[in-house]
Amino acid sequence: MTAGDYSAVREAIKKTIPQSSYDDGSAGPVLVRLAWHASGTYDKKSGTGGSNGATMRYKLEASDEANNGLGYAQKFLEPIKQQFPWISYADLWTLAGVVAIEYMSGPKVDWKPGRVDDVDEQYVPPNGRLPDATQGEDHIRSIFYRMGFNDQEIVALSGAHNLGRCHGTGFEGPWVPNPTRFSNTYFKLLLSSQWYKRKNSVGVEQYNDEDNELMMLPTDMALVKDPKFRVWVEKYADDKDLFYRDFAAAFGKLLELGVIRGPEGKAFRQYARAKL
Ligand code: CCH
Numbered sequence: 001m002t003a004g005d006y007s008a009v010r011e012a013i014k015k016t017i018p019q020s021s022y023d024d025g026s027a028g029p030v031l032v033r034l035a036w037h038a039s040g041t042y043d044k045k046s047g048t049g050g051s052n053g054a055t056m057r058y059k060l061e062a063s064d065e066a067n068n069g070l071g072y073a074q075k076f077l078e079p080i081k082q083q084f085p086w087i088s089y090a091d092l093w094t095l096a097g098v099v100a101i102e103y104m105s106g107p108k109v110d111w112k113p114g115r116v117d118d119v120d121e122q123y124v125p126p127n128g129r130l131p132d133a134t135q136g137e138d139h140i141r142s143i144f145y146r147m148g149f150n151d152q153e154i155v156a157l158s159g160a161h162n163l164g165r166c167h168g169t170g171f172e173g174p175w176v177p178n179p180t181r182f183s184n185t186y187f188k189l190l191l192s193s194q195w196y197k198r199k200n201s202v203g204v205e206q207y208n209d210e211d212n213e214l215m216m217l218p219t220d221m222a223l224v225k226d227p228k229f230r231v232w233v234e235k236y237a238d239d240k241d242l243f244y245r246d247f248a249a250a251f252g253k254l255l256e257l258g259v260i261r262g263p264e265g266k267a268f269r270q271y272a273r274a275k276l
Helices: 006-016 028-039 070-083 089-103 137-147 151-162 185-192 218-225 227-238 240-256 271-275
Strands: 196-199 205-208
Touching (some): 006 070, 006 089, 028 070, 028 151, 028 240, 137 151, 151 240, 185 218, 227 240
């Protein structure tokens, strides 16, 4: 086995995606969420956070409530890390997100290796950097602007809620009828369905369709309430190719946040160095 053979790792990830006894029979959505949460802690101003270092392995970040359920994703990937010990966790987690999106018929996302795992524990980002689903447009903007995204990119990225479901964070249910196939259905449903604010079985407020089969988070609804976000929801509902292109660009950018590579293609170990 050759160190650096990322296509072999990609194949191994594909093989682990079908999981008959997990969720909708697929590890795909939770792998996408792992890649996103590993990267979404980035803070543009301080240069801290981001996927380099796979810092969710540390207790502090693992215990952020927003990361509930992501232990499954890490567990699915562990045998692959054992099989290919030369790949860093930080590269493996981000690559798994990219492979899962493509496997579920989504776009190809550019991905570059070079992330390292051995960053100092003092650089583990604080809790609370990921979005809180109970809030609205101001909160979403402050979180994603902190990472360096604009309104269009925020809406494109949110289209990942075509995948998977809520379970474990207090919210319940999938956003779309086929949660293991990437598409622009989420945007179409945001615009075309009637959404009713309801308390779910554990008393948490969310939005449900008439039959309580599909759901939206308060943050999802903010995308249709806010006029600047809504423009993009309408475009992506109308034009699947545009959504795929914009999603691929924004997701690729997300995975690169805070990853500053040296001349040999390896990321710097310390965020402080990376900022220089
Ligand atoms: Fe998300 N997301 N997400 N999300 N998310 C949840 C599930 C998934 C928010 C909240 C939640 C993005 C943006 C946001 C996925 C990808 C992305 C859940 C349910 C909540 C809550 C978790 C559970 O209960 O298991 C909020 C708030 C925002 C922004 O404001 C972005 C950006 C992405 C990726 C690009 C995916 C995929 C899932 C499904 C996971 C699964 O296990 O099925």
